[in-house]
Amino acid sequence: MKEKGWKDIPWGGLILEEGNAEEYKTGSWRTHRPVWDEKKCTHCLLCWVYCPDSSIIVKEEKFKQFDYDHCKGCGICSTQCPTKAIHMEEEGKFVIKTEGGK
Amino acid sequence: MGRIVGLTGDEATAEAMRQINPDVVAAYPITPQTETVQRFSEFVAEGIVATEMVRVESEHSAMSACVGAAAAGARAMTATSANGLALMWEICYIAASYRLPVIMAVVNRALSGPINIHCDHSDSMGTRDAGWIQIYSENCQEAYDNLIQAVRIAEEEKVRLPVMVTFDGFIISHAMERVEILEDDEVSQFIGKYKNAYSLLDVDSPVTYGPLDLYDYYFEHKRQQIEAIEISPEVIQKIGREFKDLSGRYYDLMGSCHLEGAELVIVAAGSTAGTVESVVDELREKGEKVGLLKIRIFRPFPAKQIAEALRGVRAVAVLDRSVSFGAQGGPIFLEIRSALFDEIKPPAVVNYIYGLGGRDIGVDEIERVYKNLERIAHTKKVDELVGYLGLRE
Ligand code: SF4
Ligand code: SF4
Numbered sequence: 080m081k082e083k084g085w086k087d088i089p090w091g092g093l094i095l096e097e098g099n100a101e102e103y104k105t106g107s108w109r110t111h112r113p114v115w116d117e118k119k120c121t122h123c124l125l126c127w128v129y130c131p132d133s134s135i136i137v138k139e140e141k142f143k144q145f146d147y148d149h150c151k152g153c154g155i156c157s158t159q160c161p162t163k164a165i166h167m168e169e170e171g172k173f174v175i176k177t178e179g180g181k
Numbered sequence: 182m183g184r185i186v187g188l189t190g191d192e193a194t195a196e197a198m199r200q201i202n203p204d205v206v207a208a209y210p211i212t213p214q215t216e217t218v219q220r221f222s223e224f225v226a227e228g229i230v231a232t233e234m235v236r237v238e239s240e241h242s243a244m245s246a247c248v249g250a251a252a253a254g255a256r257a258m259t260a261t262s263a264n265g266l267a268l269m270w271e272i273c274y275i276a277a278s279y280r281l282p283v284i285m286a287v288v289n290r291a292l293s294g295p296i297n298i299h300c301d302h303s304d305s306m307g308t309r310d311a312g313w314i315q316i317y318s319e320n321c322q323e324a325y326d327n328l329i330q331a332v333r334i335a336e337e338e339k340v341r342l343p344v345m346v347t348f349d350g351f352i353i354s355h356a357m358e359r360v361e362i363l364e365d366d367e368v369s370q371f372i373g374k375y376k377n378a379y380s381l382l383d384v385d386s387p388v389t390y391g392p393l394d395l396y397d398y399y400f401e402h403k404r405q406q407i408e409a410i411e412i413s414p415e416v417i418q419k420i421g422r423e424f425k426d427l428s429g430r431y432y433d434l435m436g437s438c439h440l441e442g443a444e445l446v447i448v449a450a451g452s453t454a455g456t457v458e459s460v461v462d463e464l465r466e467k468g469e470k471v472g473l474l475k476i477r478i479f480r481p482f483p484a485k486q487i488a489e490a491l492r493g494v495r496a497v498a499v500l501d502r503s504v505s506f507g508a509q510g511g512p513i514f515l516e517i518r519s520a521l522f523d524e525i526k527p528p529a530v531v532n533y534i535y536g537l538g539g540r541d542i543g544v545d546e547i548e549r550v551y552k553n554l555e556r557i558a559h560t561k562k563v564d565e566l567v568g569y570l571g572l573r574e
Contacts, residue, residue, distance in 0.1 A: 083401075088405075092278070
């Protein structure tokens with residue numbers, strides 16, 4: 080995204096669109112990434128309850144995937160999962176696809 | 182036509198607030214501002230104004246409530262002094278940064294410590310970089326007039342900045358003077374309705390105030406603030422002219438001056454300008470070429486107009502009622518001296534710090550300043566760049 084000059088932005092840091100925090104990709108902050116083991120998952124969705132970044136994507140009441148664009152890698156899901164179906168791995172092992180907000 | 186009444190500075194301010202009838206007033210009492218808020222609370226209690234009065238637990242909360250109210254689309258006002266203003270500091274910057282037209286009366290009082298309740302300008306001068314427009318008033322009439330104009334200046338679409346109107350604690354706040362009050366409907370017509378284009382309560386066009394603003398946009402937002410305050414002089418002058426049509430009293434960027442043919446000039450802000458004026462009248466009767474330049478708008482500083490006004494003057498003494506510790510003089514002096522830097526034949530400029538903590542300044546001292554200016558103009562030599570008036574050695 081090309082950044083705008085001072086004449087082209089709303090004053091005072093106002094944000095005039097609702098819900099656009101989603102455009103800010105916080106996934107690049109991650110140092111550790113949660114990895115899911117389908118075999119161990121019972122789809123209890125406790126990870127969904129606990130994730131502070133709404134980064135557990137659920138479909139038809141089942142765990143589907145992580146939203147790696149926004150998951151900050153806090154590891155809460157892996158701590159809370161009762162069946163140890165989520166473990167954390169170093170982010171460096173994966174290709175970083177997104178840069179925060181850029 | 183309005184009325185002529187006897188009012189103290191605090192009462193005149195409360196009277197202006199009554200006529201402005203703001204949506205929200207959030208204030209905390211502090212000497213010498215107390216009577217303003219006390220009297221205004223009476224108006225609220227008696228149902229004379231429609232204002233929502235927020236009795237906060239501190240000035241930090243007072244300014245915070247004003248910020249919230251203004252963002253929600255309300256016309257918000259407050260008043261404070263000295264340490265109260267210091268406690269608002271953080272939120273003063275936020276009000277300006279969010280471009281909220283909060284109006285505040287600052288009854289000038291010395292900042293602690295040691296603790297002191299009397300007048301100097303250390304409180305408002307301390308906030309001179311907060312992004313507020315600052316208007317200094319000489320007397321009760323000016324405090325009243327400036328507060329009413331401040332509403333229009335702050336809310337003007339291309340400005341949208343908070344405005345503080347100052348006047349001297351006790352000397353003006355507690356002294357009763359003749360004040361001409363406009364009719365209520367004249368004031369309400371003059372100020373009009375406040376329309377915030379970005380109201381927090383407008384659920385049809387939702388808006389976010391105060392998001393995290395890092396290195397990618399913070400700088401641009403500061404540049405916008407610079408633009409807004411730099412544009413404000415033309416707005417201040419336009420509103421000054423409209424106010425003259427209404428009241429017969431004209432206000433420009435500088436206060437009323439006595440500069441015709443003046444060679445020796447004193448620059449002063451607040452009530453002292455009145456004392457200087459009486460000395461100027463006296464000395465002019467004796468044929469001396471003395472003058473006064475009264476500071477009205479200090480932020481933004483009208484450097485160009487002041488440099489022009491001082492053209493041809495031989496020596497200038499700037500009176501500062503506050504200290505900028507470790508600087509090359511008081512805040513007004515620094516501005517004036519800098520404003521004159523590009524002049525082809527700048528006058529000699531000296532600085533006098535005076536009146537700290539309410540120390541009186543008398544006619545004798547001002548006469549002595551003119552004597553010193555005469556010597557400086559004659560010898561073209563400045564022995565002491567910054568001096569102190571009324572200080573015991
Ligand atoms: S908490 Fe564990 S078991 Fe429950 S849905 Fe999430 S990954 Fe599956
Ligand atoms: S690591 Fe944290 S942010 Fe990422 S999915 Fe798990 S709980 Fe959510």
